[in-house]
Amino acid sequence: xxxxxxxxxxxxxxxxxxxxxxxxxxxxxxxxxxxxxxxxxxxxxxxxxxxxxxxxxxxxxxxxxxxxxxxxxxxxxxxxxxxxxxxxxxxxxxxxxxxxxxxxxxxxxxxxxxxxxxxxxxxxxxxxxxxxxxxxxxxxxxxxxxxxxxx
Amino acid sequence: xxxxxxxxxxxxxxxxxxxxxxxxxxxxxxxxxxxxxxxxxxxxxxxxxxxxxxxxxxxxxxxxxxxxxxxxxxxxxxxxxxxxxxxxxxxxxxxxxxxxxxxxxxxxxxxxxxxxxxxxxxxxxxxx
Amino acid sequence: xxxxxxxxxxxxxxxxxxxxxxxxxxxxxxxxxxxxxxxxxxxxxxxxxxxxxxxxxxxxxxxxxxxxxxxxxxxxxxxxxxxxxxxxxxxxxxxxxxxxxxxxxxxxxxxxxxxxxxxxxxxxxxxxxxxxxxxxxxxxxxxxxxxxxxxxxxxxxxxxxxxxxxxxxxxxxxxxxxxxxxxxxxxxxxxxxxxxxxxxxxxxxxxxxxxxxxxxxxxxxxxxxxxxxxxxxxxxxxxxxxxxxxxxxxxxxxxxxxxxxxxxxxxxxxxxxxxxxxxxxxxxxxxxxxxxxxxxxxxxxxxxxxxxxxxxxxxxxxxxxxxxxxxxxxxxxxxxxxxxxxxxxxxxxxxxxxxxxxxxxxxxxxxxxxxxxxxxxxxxxxxxxxxxxxxxxxxxxxxxxxxxxxxxxxxxxxxxxxxxxxxxxxxxxxxxxxxxxxxxxxxxxxxxxxxxxxxxxxxxxxxxxxxxxxxxxxxxxxxxxxxxxxxxxxxxxxxxxxxxxxxxxxxxxxxxxxxxxxxxxxxxxxxxxxxxxxxxxxxxxxxxxxxxxxxxxxxxxxxxxxxxxxxxxxxxxxxxxxxxxxxxxxxxxxxxxxxxxxxxxxxxxxxxxxxxxxxxxxxxxxxxxxxxxxxxxxxxxxxxxxxxxxxxxxxxxxxxxxxxxxx
Numbered sequence: 057x058x059x060x061x062x063x064x065x066x067x068x069x070x071x072x073x074x075x076x077x078x079x080x081x082x083x084x085x086x087x088x089x090x091x092x093x094x095x096x097x098x099x100x101x102x103x104x105x106x107x108x109x110x111x112x113x114x115x116x117x118x119x120x121x122x123x124x125x126x127x128x129x130x131x132x133x134x135x136x137x138x139x140x141x142x143x144x145x146x147x148x149x150x151x152x153x154x155x156x157x158x159x160x161x162x163x164x165x166x167x168x169x170x171x172x173x174x175x176x177x178x179x180x181x182x183x184x185x186x187x188x189x190x191x192x193x194x195x196x197x198x199x200x201x202x203x204x205x206x207x
Numbered sequence: 208x209x210x211x212x213x214x215x216x217x218x219x220x221x222x223x224x225x226x227x228x229x230x231x232x233x234x235x236x237x238x239x240x241x242x243x244x245x246x247x248x249x250x251x252x253x254x255x256x257x258x259x260x261x262x263x264x265x266x267x268x269x270x271x272x273x274x275x276x277x278x279x280x281x282x283x284x285x286x287x288x289x290x291x292x293x294x295x296x297x298x299x300x301x302x303x304x305x306x307x308x309x310x311x312x313x314x315x316x317x318x319x320x321x322x323x324x325x326x327x328x329x330x331x332x333x334x335x
Numbered sequence: 336x337x338x339x340x341x342x343x344x345x346x347x348x349x350x351x352x353x354x355x356x357x358x359x360x361x362x363x364x365x366x367x368x369x370x371x372x373x374x375x376x377x378x379x380x381x382x383x384x385x386x387x388x389x390x391x392x393x394x395x396x397x398x399x400x401x402x403x404x405x406x407x408x409x410x411x412x413x414x415x416x417x418x419x420x421x422x423x424x425x426x427x428x429x430x431x432x433x434x435x436x437x438x439x440x441x442x443x444x445x446x447x448x449x450x451x452x453x454x455x456x457x458x459x460x461x462x463x464x465x466x467x468x469x470x471x472x473x474x475x476x477x478x479x480x481x482x483x484x485x486x487x488x489x490x491x492x493x494x495x496x497x498x499x500x501x502x503x504x505x506x507x508x509x510x511x512x513x514x515x516x517x518x519x520x521x522x523x524x525x526x527x528x529x530x531x532x533x534x535x536x537x538x539x540x541x542x543x544x545x546x547x548x549x550x551x552x553x554x555x556x557x558x559x560x561x562x563x564x565x566x567x568x569x570x571x572x573x574x575x576x577x578x579x580x581x582x583x584x585x586x587x588x589x590x591x592x593x594x595x596x597x598x599x600x601x602x603x604x605x606x607x608x609x610x611x612x613x614x615x616x617x618x619x620x621x622x623x624x625x626x627x628x629x630x631x632x633x634x635x636x637x638x639x640x641x642x643x644x645x646x647x648x649x650x651x652x653x654x655x656x657x658x659x660x661x662x663x664x665x666x667x668x669x670x671x672x673x674x675x676x677x678x679x680x681x682x683x684x685x686x687x688x689x690x691x692x693x694x695x696x697x698x699x700x701x702x703x704x705x706x707x708x709x710x711x712x713x714x715x716x717x718x719x720x721x722x723x724x725x726x727x728x729x730x731x732x733x734x735x736x737x738x739x740x741x742x743x744x745x746x747x748x749x750x751x752x753x754x755x756x757x758x759x760x761x762x763x764x765x766x767x768x769x770x771x772x773x774x775x776x777x778x779x780x781x782x783x784x785x786x787x788x789x790x791x792x793x794x795x796x797x798x799x800x801x802x803x804x805x806x807x808x809x810x811x812x813x814x815x816x817x818x819x820x821x822x823x824x825x826x827x828x829x830x831x832x833x834x835x836x837x838x839x840x841x842x843x844x845x846x847x848x849x850x851x852x853x854x855x856x857x858x859x860x861x862x863x864x865x866x867x868x869x870x871x872x873x874x875x876x877x878x879x880x881x882x883x884x885x886x887x888x889x890x891x892x893x894x895x896x897x898x899x900x901x902x903x904x905x906x907x908x909x910x911x912x913x914x915x916x917x918x919x920x921x922x923x924x925x926x927x928x929x930x931x932x933x934x935x936x937x938x939x940x941x942x943x944x945x946x947x948x949x950x951x952x953x954x955x956x957x958x959x960x961x962x963x964x965x966x967x968x969x970x971x972x973x974x975x976x977x978x979x980x981x982x983x984x985x986x987x988x989x990x991x992x993x994x995x996x997x998x
Binding site: 070072077081082084085087088089091092093094095096097099100101102103104105107108109110111112113116117120121122136137138139140143147179 | 405406407431433434435436438439440441442445446448449452453456848856868912930932964965966967968970971972980983985988989991992993995996997
Binding site: 227229230231232233234235236237238241242247249250277281282283284285 | 678724728729730731732733734767768793794795796797798809810811812813816818
């Protein structure tokens, strides 16, 4: 606890990003090929559709010590699987407010629509999200202590 | 009240989204009081949309509108031109300091000061 | 124990410039399960692939991770290489260390560290990969076209010309659809029947096309390449194989007061009738609502006069079942009902007509023999007023929120034809906007104004009323800021069009998506405009969105190209990354089928052993791998966790999450 100040200075959050294969993952690729930088602590997991993301995955990420989780899908109406992102929208609205209730700040969770053409937007969203989570500091609420002990 | 606030207020009072108008003119095509109005029903919508409210606040047409609501009934876009007319009328009446009439005060003043349209509009509005 | 090989690509300097590839490979070498790690300048090159293949064989690898560019770029390449080395292609995972790492971060230490994490994540996933086999399903080389209008006719002809069998199912007694009712067609003004009827005849004579008229699709089972369709053949009370189309029955039938649907009810037809002279098939049909024999049992005149004995009052609906590889939906449109628009006085005045009715009044085969006479007193109308956008672009709830697209052009056509044939007629058109994009379309509209002197008035009509036998059309002229009243003899309403209402039932049968306006949804608005999201179902004509004849024909041919592309295949390879339920966990609740956009999930009663010689029958979900597209919506919906997605299993994603967080 005495190292709070130095810790805060050096703190880089660990961010898990779920991206749907057809829009957001391609948007991330475009951000890459356009050399639009965002912090290296964002790590992307590819899923076929944002609706593949089980709330369990988000909980798992927080349990394993992630400081923020962002879920990206196609814009509403553009889902490759027609209706997938509508389910995502509803599920995440519930999950995020549930997490908020449990003390995980709402700003640590985010749902964004990024199309395959929006490399700029992908990078901007990630920069903003990392900034927000950095300001919030480390996530301690759900973290499984055994994970930290193992370090 | 600044002009911007006045415009916002008119939009709010009318309760209609003037940007939905596609300028077809069906309201003016149907209006039975068209010939007596210096500003026509479709112009109310487009002028509010453009923020030209000074002309609206000075026009005579607000006293000619019959509040028959034919324009509201027929509008293919769900815009209510008569509601805009009514909003302008309300605003003018309020600007004259005639706002906030108590129910018991109405009978003595109803004939001279309150335009009949306002009452008719009120009945139509609150009976729906 | 898995034996994993890791291959780190330099991508020239694209990766190597910001990621210490050697260090990554060295670090990864010590990961549990990794038995081989290498780095190479270009993994996707022939030599790079050779390196992978060799390592797979030499080190007896069970799975590989390639740290390279995006999987969207070269996943297929590396999968193919692995397959050539005897490894299941789905045992390959890509760590995206270019687009998601080397290209966006600059600090060497940071990127190297991230690259290690990304590769570790891929290793964590590949350890849980299972070999997957792309399934195969046979393709039945026959197509079904639902709807026999110009869209269906064109699609059927194109598919049949490529050598495949096609069935057209048409609910009316003849094919031809709406186009058969039209008089002239814009922008060239050629006669509709003259260009349509030869195509109808082609359909009838084509050895590969079978026309099932007066029939409806009743049931659809199966999936792409393998649809099983039950078709109801409605009783027409006339033997199709015997009737010669001589029409003696029509002459002799005493019940002559049926509203003639083909002429939009503007004249009458007998109970037994052939819809129009060029009908295909040219076979009579009896209207059971009107036929005296069928209603009372007494009459039978047509049977007496029929020279070939084709009349059969005992005929019943029959069903045929056929198999198809692909289905084209071309169900077309109808003008909307005008019940919500009493301001135009359509119901009260005979001389207020719709454009389609005018089409019949101007047609040489129509009720007036092509002479324009108004319905009330059969007089030549001298002043005709057209009203556009009747029910179109109406978001108030009375009409349709969309633009019907064809009205601007056909109104210009009508106005022009009337001015051409009857130059003494005054023609006014009330419009909101004139929308005429298209080749030679705006020129056509301008011709109506400039050459034929049609009076276009910017404004809308507020009401139409009858005053001393004259139709008074009161509307606004917005350009002059006037309210005008035009004394007219005939008022023509450019009525909005809507999809034929039966399309909703068909969409349900096909599990094809449909929007709030009853238009079928295409797979991608721009890039897959003729395919339904449901595999094997294609869309042609107005059932997908308002369009004119040239566009409909283009779309129908595009549909045919897609159908042919499907039918030439003997077998369909299916994506193996599909949902799979664990039958022991499934409780048959039905949630997954509700969220499936493809209708891939069905339920079966299955017998399970309980031990001790006992069995029980439970309802469990089954996924049809040929239909499932692998979105995973069902996996999350499943309350018991029975549903999983191959290639993206919950365990795999969980271990990826774990690998990312453990740093």
